[in-house]
Amino acid sequence: MSGRLVLVLPLCLYLTVGSVQSQGSSQDAFIIQYLERRLSQIEERLNECEQKTVSVTQKTYDLSSEIRGYLSTVSFLKSEVRSQVDSVYERVERVERELEYLENKMPAQTDIEMEESLLEQQIEAAELDLQQKKVKIRMENDCRTALSQIKSLKIVKKAGDTYGSWFKDPTEGSEKIYLLSGIRNDTLKEYVSLHSFTERTTTPPVREVRLPSDWQGTGQVVYNGFIYYHKADTPNQILKVDLLNGTMVDSTLVPGAGRLPVYSLNPNTYLDLAVDELGLWVIHADSEYGGNLVITKLDKASLAVEYTWDTQCRSQDAEGAFLICGTLYVVYNTRHGGRSTIQCLYDIHDTIHSDESPVMFFPKRYTSHSSIHYHPGEKQLYAWDDGYQTIYKVETHINDQVTAE
Incomplete structure (x- = not known):
């Protein structure tokens, strides 16, 4: 019995010690797991804090750069x-010096009145001179001829390009x-003559x-x-050339010309020269x-501008004048060619x-003129x-209202 007790006591003691050890091991594992979780959370917060610190540092750097x-x-x-x-200070000083200079040099009131009087006299003299030129232009050669109608049409020849000009020298003889x-x-x-022009072998x-x-355009x-003629590649320069030797003898610039074609239906012509009983003109x-x-009247010898008139005749839908x-x-037509008419005059x-003159029609034929030139001696129009x-015969009458001014 005692021997059996001796065996049982060590066994019980062993079981008790094993149970205590088993309970201690379970608590340690729980504590270790808890500590690991806390450490992991701390690491995550540290990483987040580091990332925010880097972002703030970058933003601070960018802001400082800006x-x-x-x-x-x-x-x-x-x-x-x-x-x-x-610079403004220097300009102000300069203006002050200039004002001071002008104050010292400013003429007396009597001198100003004398200069104004002289200027008025010069203006009056210039106006009188222009008026005299105007009267001289109007009454030169006792010119009283006016157009009545375009009578007849004669096709002389077909030669050259679609656009061009032809005419006879209007000089007498x-x-x-x-x-x-x-x-x-x-x-x-x-x-040498119109007959020579029409012959096949001249x-x-x-x-x-x-x-x-x-030359530029068809206004020669x-x-x-x-x-x-109008010199090409210039807006408003007219050349005068001697046909005996082909040399230029004079030139001039027409004020205000060259910005628009003279006729909308002939867009390549900017200056159209013309001759009538009074002399040389440019349109x-x-x-x-x-x-x-x-229209501007030119002196045929010097090309000096004698007088200029602004007309009410429009260039739109015009083909010649x-x-x-x-x-x-002024001769008008349609863009595709039709019966030419004179709808405006000045x-x-x-x-x-x-507004008191009737519309004048060209002879019934569908035409498109690139140039029209009047011959005052023959009372004919040379047209291309x-x-x-082509030659058009015109009928004229005497305008008795033209009197000396």
Whole structure:
């Protein structure tokens, strides 16, 4: 019995010790797990704090860079403002010196009154001189011819390009015919007569004249052995060339010309020269007057401007114009070609008015003129119609209202 007790006691003691050890091991594991969780949470918070610190540091750096840029701009603006202030200060000083100089040099009131009186006298003299020129232009050659109608049509020949001009020198006694083909060229053809021009084989042969520079458009004229034309690549320069040797003898600039085509249906012509009983003229369109036509009287010898008139005739839908005794007749058409009509005129004598004159029709034929030139001696129009050289006979009458002023 005692031996069995001895065996049982160690066994019980072993079981008790094992149970205690088992309970201690379970508590340690729980504590370790708790500590591990807390450490993991602390690590996460530390990482988050580090990331926020990096972000704040970057933002602080960016902000400091931006502030440095603003400071640099402010510094530049400050120096620029200082420079401008110095410049304004210098200008103010200069103005003060100039005012002081002007005050010392300013003439007395009596001198100013004398200068104003002299200026008024000069203006009156200039106005009187212009009026005298105007009267002289109006009454030269006792010109009282006015257009009644376009009577007949004669197609003379077909030669050259679609656009061009041809005419006879209107100088008394001259029979020479001139042909200028194209809107830009430097060579014209001279025929001894209209009969020679119409022949297939001309005898004597046609004479070609080389000009010193190209012409522009179809507004050329020949007058007394000289050709007057718009020089190409210039807005408003007119050349006068001697046809005997092809040399330029004079040139001029037409004020206000060259900004618009003179006729909208002939967009390559900016200056249209014309000859009538009174002499040499140039026609152009001026944008300052709504695109209406302006006529200028030129001295045929010196090309000096004698007088200029602003007309009410529009350039829109116009294809050409000519003058008879100082009266401008403007020819209108349609863009695709039709029956040409004279719908507007301007009389420098102020005796014929456009609103009182009937529309004049060209002979019944569908046409499109690139140039129309009046011959005062023959009372004929030399026209270029799509490459056809055409002559229109005109009927005129005496305008008795033209009297000396």
